[in-house]
Amino acid sequence: MARCLNRVALLLLLLTLSGVSFATDWELSLDTRLVSSDAYPSFMDGGLGTVRFGSDDSGVRLGRARFAVTQPIGELWSAHLDASVFDDKDRSALGVTEAYLLFRPYPFQGYRFRLKAGGFYPPVSLENRASGWESPYTLSYSAINSWLAVEVRTIGLEGQLDWLGTRTGHAFDVGVTGGVFGWNDRAGVMIADNGFVITDRQTPLFGRLGQPGVPPLNGAEPFMEIDHRAGAYLGLEARYLDRAVLRVLRYDNRADPTQLDSVSHVLAWETRFTSAGLRIEADHGWTAIVQWLDGDTTIAPQSLTLNWPFRSEFALLAKRFGRSTVSARYDRFTVQTNAPEAYGSQDGHAWTAAYVFDADTHWRFTLECVRVSSTSANREDQGGPLAATETLWQLAIRYALGSGR
């Protein structure tokens, strides 16, 4: 599957670079960071830090180098590819975060249908609304959306049916979304082995977490199919004009927690969650977002059943003044467990404040501070303190080019 996806990605890249169609839309961006951190090493470095950059990362770092292309295929189909380099901590520095085909027939009598096939994010986040699944408000995503970025992706099919009330004289649109997917049987390993984090590192499709041989994550691969049972989700969305969006989603990867991968002998993690979110935009540049996610993940090796219920919520308030956006977000997160020695239990909260300045269509400057206070049984187990507060400052300079800029 990974090889197949890489071939599709390469084909799309070649099609784009050869300028095959006048309708190709593309984006290219480079985001560099000046980092100051007192945090523990991040999960990609084998640590249990709750932010993307640990104290060893202080200095100049790559935020993200990104290339994305949308290639129309005929009138109603299009192919989308989002490829990025975040660092060199995965098998390959360059990875594909999303790659999918989109079928987009014209709306008919007020109804619209969309079908996506490939690898992409399920419709949960109300924060990651910018291209590249980035947040226009902060560099680091909320704990909920950081978790999705790290180990949740739909690798399968998603259908969406919308009633376009706003196109038929009403103030509301209403939609229902359903997805079936595979290759996400290890979603949950991050929650138990590491816990929630506040990051903007998106694991590429078929990428890994942490480093092989370095506990706790040991290079775990979240995008694996172990039990050959498809997962599914069902979501509802309601919109009021262009002012408010309400999203609810029930997700179940339907993994069999007793199953082991035949090659690597790692366990499948049965992960289920319900999420709900509301985003309200008002005059004078105000935006408010609240999201909530509640779920659990389970493994059942031999006669044991180990379970980690988890929950997180956040509230974000942002205001735009011309080219500037000021945002503040408060996150809460908790992981409980019945595992011995409370392995994986975590409790914490985080404050994030960011100032974004869009100098023009190409240059963006962002200053952000994230402060996470948490207790973590795993951190104590590794010889660290049970309770810790970590602070990360980042100054990001991003240059972007594209057909739409």
Next chain:
Amino acid sequence: MALLFLLAAARPALPATLVVSVQTADGRALPGAVVTVRPLDGSGRHAAPLRAVMDQVNRSFSPDLLVIPVGSTVEFPNSDSVSHQIYSFSPPKRFQLPLYRGKPYPPVHFDQPGVVTLGCNIHDEMLAYLLVTDAPWYGRTNEGGSWSTEVPHGRYRVELWHPRIRDDEADLRRELTVGDADRAELTLRLSRPPQPAPLTNRPHSWDY
């Protein structure tokens, strides 16, 4: 809804000036409302068809509302560097303009009266309206909430339309006589607050 009808000095030989003012429920002027005026004497007058342009700039339609007489044509150039795919599923005119940039398509002909809602199948936030009218006199209220035209003396039906108005259709219709005076005024006051206006200055890179 309040109705004011004032008669001034009489000059019967010349057309009279009809002034229509539109106010919100709290008494503020409503700019951009479409006013149509039809004679009730069955004269069968129509406005001459137009050749209009609805551009696409910065992932928005420009203008966001066009009023055209029945029989008019509208060109839909795309001035953006990204492609658009324009559609309408409104009963007066169903049409689609497949993915394009620039000006590859001939103008679209609108031969039935009614409201045509326009969208882009790529960029959901794009929304605009065409009001195709068979009224001989039509226009939009200015910043002060008023619009005026010259009409012969006679009886008329005045109708109001705006995509954000929530009043019942019947409450947005008035009949009046333009008598011997050279000026007639009509003030329509809405009973319900209009929907909020679309948000502006949202960065275009926001997809989700």
